[in-house]
Every structure is written in C-alpha cells, then in structure tokens.
Amino acid sequence: MSIRIHPSILAADFANFERELQRIGTADAAHVDIMDAHFVPNLTFGIPMVERLAEVSPIPLDAHLMIDDPDRWAADYARAGAASVTFHLEAAADPIATARSIRAAGARAGVALKPGTAADTVLAELAEFDLILVMTVEPGFGGQSFMADTMPKLRQVATAVAEHGSSTLIQVDGGITTETIVEAAAHGADTFVAGSSVFRSSDPAEAIAELRAVAERSVRSL
Ligand code: DX5
Ligand code: ZN
Numbered sequence: 498m499s500i501r502i503h504p505s506i507l508a509a510d511f512a513n514f515e516r517e518l519q520r521i522g523t524a525d526a527a528h529v530d531i532m533d534a535h536f537v538p539n540l541t542f543g544i545p546m547v548e549r550l551a552e553v554s555p556i557p558l559d560a561h562l563m564i565d566d567p568d569r570w571a572a573d574y575a576r577a578g579a580a581s582v583t584f585h586l587e588a589a590a591d592p593i594a595t596a597r598s599i600r601a602a603g604a605r606a607g608v609a610l611k612p613g614t615a616a617d618t619v620l621a622e623l624a625e626f627d628l629i630l631v632m633t634v635e636p637g638f639g640g641q642s643f644m645a646d647t648m649p650k651l652r653q654v655a656t657a658v659a660e661h662g663s664s665t666l667i668q669v670d671g672g673i674t675t676e677t678i679v680e681a682a683a684h685g686a687d688t689f690v691a692g693s694s695v696f697r698s699s700d701p702a703e704a705i706a707e708l709r710a711v712a713e714r715s716v717r718s719l
Contacts, residue, residue: 501525505692526559533564537637551578575604583607634671643672655685682715
C-alpha cells in the first residue's frame with residue numbers, strides 16, 4: 498500500500514498561495530478545503546480559486562467540499578481542475594449520482610463522513626467511490642485535536658475496502674501529526690491530510706517526509 502500525504506492549504510499563508518504550493522511540491526496532492534458558511538460555520542474558497550490554484554500548482558489538487566448541495570456543484574470543481582473531489586455524505590441528496598457526475602467530469606470521486614456519521618451506506622456502494630474520507634475532527638476549522646474515537650469506523654472502512662479488493666483510497670483529515678498518524682495508519686488509512694503540522698513547520702518538505710516515513714513504518718508494523 499502506498500502512502501499519500503496531502504497538506505491542507507487551509508493552514509498556508511493566504512497571501513502567497515503560489516509560493517506555499519511550491520513549498521509542498523514533494524507531497525502527493527494539495528488538499529483544498531471548500532467551506533460555504535452553511536454546511537460548516539467557516540468560509541473559504543470557491544471555483545475560481547480552484548481554477549487558478551490548478552494553473553500554478555506543481556501537484557494535483559484534492560478538493561474537500563464542506564458545502565450544502567454538493568449534488569449541484571461537485572462536478573464543477575472537477576471541471577475547475579481538481580484531480581479528486583470529495584463531498585460530504587450528510588449534505589448530498591443523491592450521493593451515487595453526485596459521485597458519477599464527478600467521475601464523468603474526469604476526477605476521482607470521494608465521499609466524506611463526519612465523526613458521527615456511520616459508514617454502512619457508503620460501504621454498500623463501494624464501487625461508486627474512489628476515495629472515502631473518514632473525518633478525524635468535526636469539519637470546519639484547522640488546528641483541532643485528532644478524535645481517536647473515529648478509529649473503529651476507519652478500521653471498518655479499511656476492512657471493507659480490502660475485502661472488496663478495491664483500490665479506493667482511505668483518507669483521514671484533522672489533527673494529523675507525526676504522533677496521531679501512527680494510529681490512523683495502523684487502522685488502515687493510506688491518505689493523510691495534514692494542515693497545521695506541515696505548514697506550521699519551518700521546513701514543510703521535511704514535515705511531509707517525516708509523516709510519510711512514520712506512516713510507512715506504522716503500516717508495516719501491523
Ligand atoms: C477541517 C479541514 C481540514 C483541516 C485540517 O475541516 O477539513 O482539512 O485543514 O487541518 P489540521 O491538519 O490543522 O487539523
Ligand atoms: Zn479537509
């Protein structure tokens with residue numbers, strides 16, 4: 498299993514995105530948190546921002562939509578240039594149609610689960626999703642503490658993906674550090690979003706390399 502590290506630009510310098518993307522050029526993708534001040538209390542970026550980031554980014558963009566009505570908007574984020582688009586199950590009226598619209602627009606389709614949301618409905622339709630995001634904080638803000646009580650659900654998702662023999666990525670997001678990544682990797686995650694722990698470091702490339710090394714060791718030690 499290969500480990501992917503996706504730094505979240507929510508923790509970057511908002512006045513210097515082009516430079517900040519260069520600082521994480523060794524990562525596998527840049528995680529872009531889209532918040533609408535409705536699905537979550539916070540407000541960030543929209544489609545024109547993703548279009549411009551895609552033009553200047555040295556690595557693919559991983560869009561995480563924390564918005565109402567993703568059924569309407571998700572495919573537009575794929576057309577804007579995101580390589581993967583993940584929407585929240587709690588916000589979608591028709592998750593399967595929305596996932597299909599993302600794929601039809603040329604991106605990987607992801608579905609996200611808040612800490613209190615069960616995985617069963619997603620696991621019943623695994624073939625529809627290229628990525629399952631198990632949130633390890635309540636979505637809305639960076640810099641929160643990792644919620645270890647989401648680990649049983651992470652293991653349930655990882656077990657179902659392994660049994661299905663599918664290549665679905667298993668992503669965690671929220672409070673990921675060189676300490677918490679051990680537990681997340683050991684419970685089956687392969688794709689790790691990290692905002693504060695990468696961008697608050699004096700050397701983001703080194704922070705990415707450390708996260709990757711610790712995750713690789715934690716998987717092997719299973
Ligand atoms: C939270 C966002 C996260 C956030 C993670 O709602 O989805 O992607 O940027 O930030 P850290 O790594 O600081 O918890
Ligand atoms: Zn996110």
